[in-house]
Every structure is written in structure tokens, then in C-alpha cells.
Amino acid sequence: MGILEVKNVGKRFGGLQALGDVNLSVKENSVHAIIGPNGAGKSTLLNCLVGKLIPDTGSVMFDGQSVLGRAPYEINQMGISRVFQTPEIFGDLSVLENMMIPCFAKRDGAFEMNAFSDVMSQKDVLEKAEHMLEEMNMADKRHMHAAAMSRGDKRRLEIGMCLSQEPRLLLLDEPTAGMARADTNNTIDLLKEISDQRDITIAIIEHDMHVVFSLANRITVLAQGTPLVEDDPENIRGNPKVREAYLGETA
């Protein structure tokens, strides 16, 4: 029994069957990669997990509870944090404030009318946010405008924001898309560190095979909306079916 159990999930957009019959089990504390060619349904699957889309059929269970029909913020409060393809941060706010918001969400829940106390007087939240910034090596940038940072730093901040919520499952949607080699390697190192040091499960959607094989200890290959194989990285590498899905039949 994995922490995330996807059973017979299907999703249709008009005439397009985006997801056929997806079964997926993500084991606790593993790094599970979902790969597949363009249009394989990776992003649709991810959106079904976080509440952005509701699948037509099947069930999605997180830690024994169904996530279907819940709003994204409710699913997040259950312990699933999501990192986006292009970093989604609060660009108009300072880096420290960016880090404090998830800490407030963790402490106070989805809504709290705390309108009369000073933000800076919330010592527990402030300390936690400062601590997290230090862990992410961003303490010197704390008063910077978040939008003014480099792409790599934004990604780092976003991951830090997700981690400060102490999620049990971290979902990453092509975290290194559009990044330079150096930034990609930094992100790989960061994710490795996170999975080694924390009690956390990581599910990652990725195009870049370098990233996938450096991180994952379990891989699911999606093609045309259905899982082709699920196996360990060593076996995926040499699997003819996978080569076929990626490179076409003639390859």
C-alpha cells in the first residue's frame, strides 16, 4: 500500500481521451518519477492529484483518504505540496514574506482572520521562515523582491515554501524545464538532499532523462494516457517498450 494510490483513473476532454486507465502506487519515502513523451497525459494526471481537475472515472487515495472533489487548498492541507513548471511565487512580496505565508497556512489553516496583530510579532512563524531561508541558502536575500530573483533562485524559494509546510508528498512538475545546466544540477542536488534528509515522498514529472535517472528510485512510463511500465530505473533504461514510446517504432 503506497502513500498515494491512483486506481483506474480516466479523463476525457471532448473527443480526446487524455487518461485511459491509470493505475499508480507511490511508496512512502520514495522518489517516483513519471515520464513519457509529449501528450502522454503527465500533466493531466498531476492536475487530477492536486484538485485542479476531477477525473471522470477511478479513485485517487492519499494516505487512505480520497482527494477527489476536494479543492486544491484542502488537498494541500492534507499534506500534498506542488511545485509548478514555471516557479509560482508571490512576486510582489519580499522573499521573507513569501516564506512566511506557507508557515501561516501550516499554523492557522486555510483561513484565519488575524487582522490586528503585527506580522513581525508572530515570532514562531518568523523564526520558522528564517530557518527555512537559511536551509535554502537564501537568508541574505530575505528582503529582496521575490520577482527580482533569478529563475534558479525562484525555483529554490518555491521548493522551500513547499517544504516549510512539512508536506508528506511533494509533487514536482518538470522542475528543471527551461533551466541552464548549472541550475539543473543545483536543483538535482537540492532534491537529493531533501529526499535523503527528510521524511518525505517525492513524485516528479520530468522530460529530462538526466534528472530522472539521477533522482528516481521508481519510474512509471506513461504513453497515450496509459501507464506502459512501472519499474526500477535500471530496468527502464533497457526496456524496448520505453524506447519505442519515446523514439517511435522504427528506432
Add this chain to the structure above:
Amino acid sequence: MFKLEKTDLSLLVIVAVLTMFAPFILNPFPADSAMAQFNAGYPDLMQRFVIFGVFAIGFNILFGLTGYLSFGHAAFLGVGSYAAVWMFKLLSMNVVPAIILSVIVAGLFSLVIGFVSLRRSGIYFSILTLAFAQMMFALAYSVLTPITGGETGLQLALDDPRILGVSQTAGGNIPVPSIFGLEMRSSAELALGAWSFTFNVGYYFCALIMLVSFYVAIRIFRSPFGMMLRAVKSNQQRMNYTGLNSKPYTLAAFVISGMYAGLAGGLMASMDPLAGAERMQWTASGEVVLMTILGGVGTLIGPVLGAGFIKYFENIFSKINSTILHEWFAFLPDGLEDLLVNVLYPFIGKGWHLTLGILFMLVVIYLPGGLVEGGQRVNGWFRNRGAKKSTTKTTPAE
């Protein structure tokens, strides 16, 4: 003090000093000089300054923090006015219960309208609020005449019950709004040489309420709740995927700003106990948007400045007529005088909207941060000059 940071506290103190000494500051010219018409220190106008200040401060909590642009906030102001006048008719002429009721009623209306309008964001939200406000205006103007007084507006009458007060005074007049016996319209005059200053009870009452509103707004801006509202403006997607429900946050901001509008409406009715539907019209809603943008969206002091600026123009510029212009340019040769007067004429009197429009365009194009940004630039410019001077002074050391 007041649990505020140093900069916020000094801002509050500055605003407090300015409002308390406004009768002096706004009357810089001797009473019978030619410039006396630029004096704004008369009670009626000063009251309007602070009342619209309250309105704009509240509007800024919604628009400045969450970025949701409401085009229907005048509706809450109008509702607040009606509620206050009804309180004068039914209960007593004391302004305190009237203002409390106007805030509550405006809060309830904004809860309902906000709940529906906030289902959409961006331009659709603006259109929804506009539609609601126009609907309320139309209803108040026609169908709801028994409650709102229709075209003539809601007025006090000699046969109103006023359970806790008197229906009419001993002299057979309608009583006037007061606070525990102290009449809102009573004033004290102070003549100093050629100058004369008026201290009005109503003004100081409104000014104190504005200071409290300003203080509350500062606290909201600096609170975790205020931070969440800025997060709504910045990135709602990230907010929802960070376990935060943005809907109650925006609704709370909407209701708070609606209550501020109701407070402003109640104060208006307390200064002059009648309420008309035109207060709810879309032009009135547009005015508070202009005030906020002109002063500086999302800044603390901006909306207050914007409100003062627009009300000053409305009341002072609109009073200049061609006779006054001719007087000013009487020293010029006749032909030139007529030419100059004709050139300036469209911009004054009833043409003050044109002047305001041009100023508004200039501010939006060159100072997107409003008057506050203008102030900051001037300040920075002076500091730079000061810094340069001090360096040039210190270099020739011999």
C-alpha cells in the same frame, strides 16, 4: 505606542496633526483678500475632506491590497446614509446609533454583494459590482421610494417618531444631529487680525473617526491578514496550492471596505441629515477609484491625499468664474486679457472636470504610484541635492 512601527506611528502622528490643525492650515489667506476664495477651511468642505478620506481608506483595503477593483462602492455609502437618516427619524438625533447602524447595514449589503461578485475576478468582478450598484441606485430612485424618498431623497419631518428624542424642538423646528447634546453644526470662530478660523464640532467628530479608521487600516496593512490580502493580489494560484482559501480572505476585505463606505455614508448623513439616491450612482463609485489611484494605490496615506485633492478641486476650482478671471488679468491690455480669459475659461467653473481629467492623466502616466510617488521623488531629489552639497563642502579641505 499603539503597537505600531516607528514609520507608521510618525505617519499617524502627521495625519493627526494635519487634521487637528486643518482649520488653520486650510485658511492661509486673510478673510477679505482676493485670495480668500482659495481658502478651504470652512466646515462643510473640511467635513467632506475627512469623510471621503474614510471612504477612500476603506476602498484601498480592497483595491490596494487584493487588487479587486470594485466599481460599486458608492452603493454602500448610499445604504449607510439611508440607514443613518432612518435612525434619525425613528430613534433619536444622536449620531452614535445612526453611525453604528449605517456600518452594520453596509456590512450586510457588502456581504451579499461580495459573495456573488467575488465568484469572478478581474474585469468581470468590476462589472458585477457596477451592475449591483446601478441596480440599487435604480431601485432607490423609483420602486423603493417609501424607504428611500425616491427623487427628493430621504428627509427628516416634523412628525417623525424619534422614540428616544423629540419630534420637534420647542420652537417647532426639526431637531439637528448631535452627539449627546452637542450639535454637529455648532462652531466656534476665532479671529486673528485679518484671518478668521472656524472650529466646527461636526468636523472634529469626523476627523476623530477618520483617525481611528486610519489607525485600523494601518493595523490591517501590517497584520498577517493584510499579508494574505497582498498574496491574493500577487498570485492566487500559489495561494490556493499553499493550503490557503483565497475566497474568505477577499470576501472579508470586501466587507471591511463596504463597512468603511457605510461609515462614510453615516457621517455624511450626520453632517447633513438627508440622503439621496445620487450618492449611489456609478459616478460616485468612480470618484473613489480616482481618489485612490490619484493618491497612490496600496499606500497608507495615498487615498487620504487623493480624497482631499479631488474635493479641493471640486469645491474651489469650480467656484472660479469668468468675472474672477477678468479681475485677475485686469492689469493686462484688454485684447490680451480677453484672450487669456477665453483660453482658461474651459478649465474653471463647471469645467473643473477637464482640469481634473488632465491632472489625472498626467499622474497616471508620469506617476503611476500617485501623489505618494510624487512626494517620494521630490524627497529623493532634495536628499540627493543635500548629499551633493555636503560632499562638495567637505572636499575642499585646505
